[in-house]
Amino acid sequence: MSLVSGLAVYFIIWWLSLFIVLPFGVRTQAEEQDQRLGTTASAPAKAMMIRKAVATTILASALFAVFYWAVVVKGYGFDLLSFLPMPDSLK
Numbered sequence: 001m002s003l004v005s006g007l008a009v010y011f012i013i014w015w016l017s018l019f020i021v022l023p024f025g026v027r028t029q030a031e032e033q034d035q036r037l038g039t040t041a042s043a044p045a046k047a048m049m050i051r052k053a054v055a056t057t058i059l060a061s062a063l064f065a066v067f068y069w070a071v072v073v074k075g076y077g078f079d080l081l082s083f084l085p086m087p088d089s090l091k
Contacts, residue, residue: 013064013067017056032045
């Protein structure tokens with residue numbers, strides 16, 4: 001795997017991990033009873049984006065390490081999926 005490919009895969013894993021981490025620990029303005037003018041009650045009271053970015057980076061690094069181990073060290077890839085039965089329309 002080249003450096004550019006690795007960075008592209010890591011970026012995709014990081015971005016998907018961000019959407020996994022975003023809802024954790026969210027308290028709405030309604031729950032905090034601190035609704036600000038011009039916002040909805042369901043808006044987060046505190047975004048805590050730095051903490052979520054750090055958590056996302058840790059999760060993405062762990063997932064990328066598993067991906068790297070499977071592809072580079074063990075040699076798994078899409079070519080190993082050829083044993084699966086395919087419909088004639090996809091052949």
